[in-house]
Amino acid sequence: MTALRTSTLGDLTVPVPSYDRSAVTAGIVHFGVGGFHRAHQAMYLDRLMNEGKALDWGICGVGVLPHDKKMADVMAAQDCLYTLVLKDSDGTWEPRVIGSMVEYLFAPDDPEAVIEKMASPEVRIVSMTVTEGGYNFNQVTGEFDPTTPAVAADLVPGAVPQTTFGLVVEALVRRRARGLAPFTVMSCDNIQGNGHMAQKVFSSFARLRDPELGDWVSASVPFPNSMVDRITPVTTDADRTAIADRFGVEDEWPVVCETFTQWVLEDHFSQGRPPFEDVGVQLVADVEPYELMKLRLLNASHQGLCYFGYLAGYRLVHDVCQDPLFARFLLDYMEQEASPTLAPVPGIDLDAYRHQLIARFSNAEVRDTVARLCAESSDRIPKWLVPVIRENLAAGRGAPLSAAIVASWARYAEGVDEEGQPITVVDRLADQLTAVARTQDADPLAFVRDRDLFGDLVDEKGFTEPYLAALASLHDKGSRATLESLVAASTS
Numbered sequence: 001m002t003a004l005r006t007s008t009l010g011d012l013t014v015p016v017p018s019y020d021r022s023a024v025t026a027g028i029v030h031f032g033v034g035g036f037h038r039a040h041q042a043m044y045l046d047r048l049m050n051e052g053k054a055l056d057w058g059i060c061g062v063g064v065l066p067h068d069k070k071m072a073d074v075m076a077a078q079d080c081l082y083t084l085v086l087k088d089s090d091g092t093w094e095p096r097v098i099g100s101m102v103e104y105l106f107a108p109d110d111p112e113a114v115i116e117k118m119a120s121p122e123v124r125i126v127s128m129t130v131t132e133g134g135y136n137f138n139q140v141t142g143e144f145d146p147t148t149p150a151v152a153a154d155l156v157p158g159a160v161p162q163t164t165f166g167l168v169v170e171a172l173v174r175r176r177a178r179g180l181a182p183f184t185v186m187s188c189d190n191i192q193g194n195g196h197m198a199q200k201v202f203s204s205f206a207r208l209r210d211p212e213l214g215d216w217v218s219a220s221v222p223f224p225n226s227m228v229d230r231i232t233p234v235t236t237d238a239d240r241t242a243i244a245d246r247f248g249v250e251d252e253w254p255v256v257c258e259t260f261t262q263w264v265l266e267d268h269f270s271q272g273r274p275p276f277e278d279v280g281v282q283l284v285a286d287v288e289p290y291e292l293m294k295l296r297l298l299n300a301s302h303q304g305l306c307y308f309g310y311l312a313g314y315r316l317v318h319d320v321c322q323d324p325l326f327a328r329f330l331l332d333y334m335e336q337e338a339s340p341t342l343a344p345v346p347g348i349d350l351d352a353y354r355h356q357l358i359a360r361f362s363n364a365e366v367r368d369t370v371a372r373l374c375a376e377s378s379d380r381i382p383k384w385l386v387p388v389i390r391e392n393l394a395a396g397r398g399a400p401l402s403a404a405i406v407a408s409w410a411r412y413a414e415g416v417d418e419e420g421q422p423i424t425v426v427d428r429l430a431d432q433l434t435a436v437a438r439t440q441d442a443d444p445l446a447f448v449r450d451r452d453l454f455g456d457l458v459d460e461k462g463f464t465e466p467y468l469a470a471l472a473s474l475h476d477k478g479s480r481a482t483l484e485s486l487v488a489a490s491t492s
Helices: 006-011 035-039 041-050 066-077 111-119 149-154 164-177 194-209 211-220 237-247 288-311 317-321 324-341 350-361 370-374 377-384 386-394 400-412 430-437 461-476 479-491
Strands: 026-031 058-063 082-087 093-098 101-106 125-128 184-187 226-229 255-258 262-266 282-284
Touching: 026 041, 026 101, 026 111, 035 041, 035 082, 035 255, 041 058, 041 093, 058 066, 058 111, 066 101, 082 237, 093 237, 101 111, 111 164, 125 164, 149 164, 164 194, 164 211, 184 194, 194 211, 226 288, 262 288, 288 317, 288 324, 288 350, 288 370, 288 377, 288 386, 288 400, 288 479, 317 324, 317 350, 317 370, 324 350, 324 386, 324 400, 324 479, 377 386, 377 400, 386 400, 386 461, 400 461, 400 479, 461 479
Parallel strands: 026 058, 026 125, 058 101, 082 255, 125 184, 262 282
Antiparallel strands: 082 093, 226 262
16 A cells, blocks of 8 residues: 655556656646546646646645645645546546645635735636635625625735635735736636626625725636536545555545546636647637536536435435436436527537436446535525526426426425435525425425525416425425326426
């Protein structure tokens, strides 16, 4: 067994960086170093470096939240190295040690170091995978929320920044004062118009500091849009053990993922960028068609399978999607309700893409958990599924399957499954959601009366009628019988 670090790379039998990592300098600061970033953006950069390119585009990872301390400790122990394992549905595992991250900073310990890193001329891109909830905006209005305690604290004059907003804006202020061009802020989160949203929230924060500063950020800092895609489950102890047993690598935080990967990126950068196109990234002028395809087909379908699946007793995603009933329901949702809201996607056959998604979800090697998909629903359904419902209603079409997915969330949020066993609801609004969901016997529309999540959908009969029917069926007949009725109705 070989512990992973720079000094042991020569002892490993798996592929390792072919480039001299001591020659790599950080040109990118990345907020939110989790499994997805390490399976995706960092992997693309590692590919470039293995081709002898982009050695001045190494990554300096940054953790902002208390739980990021564990990542900081692992990255320090392993010289920022980690093992990425691609799992094919045929049982093949493809390992590689990734070396594109060369530094990691934990902001709570030294926010000044993080700010100065971004303010240095070598850094030309600041990227983010901070999850949908990390943008701090109202789900319905899309406006930045300055009342969040950490944000409010950062806006106190002279405060030491503790949020991503405070850290990034302070670095931009220093660059401007030093006569340095602003870096590009590159969002890689699953939000429609993620670059536009990043521009809005960072400009709003800056404007609260100083109106003129906000205008400058909005006008001068590039915020490219992007679509990112690779299913990356949470790393488990079983993954660590399997990697050690199969490959002889002792890695405290490896990453496992599917073989599929896609990155569509708007080519809008102020200080240059790595030659991403050389390793398969699609550089385009308009990301939106790809972005909506992914959010409304892949991400919303994840919501379509997870609550029904959990209530039916499934705990692994591949088991749900290998069930013909669930696969048919997801295809019906994608074909009948999601796809009609999409514009043509250049170079993509949507029918093939839909069936490819079912195959990807069915990959038993990935072992993605249903519980992971059920988490943080209040940040996901309003962004991924509610727009599908709204567009269908506005066009005079029904959305009974989408409404049923919302009903499955409402039933799941009650916190008890169909066998009477407790469900751990993981959501920033968990207490609020569960309390409201448990009043649904008296008021079946209670859950969707929350206008911060659903806007005025509660006033739309085209939504409430199928929603109420699905919720009643979930309570009276259970999830499987409810799906059988929905599929029968959608194919009749």
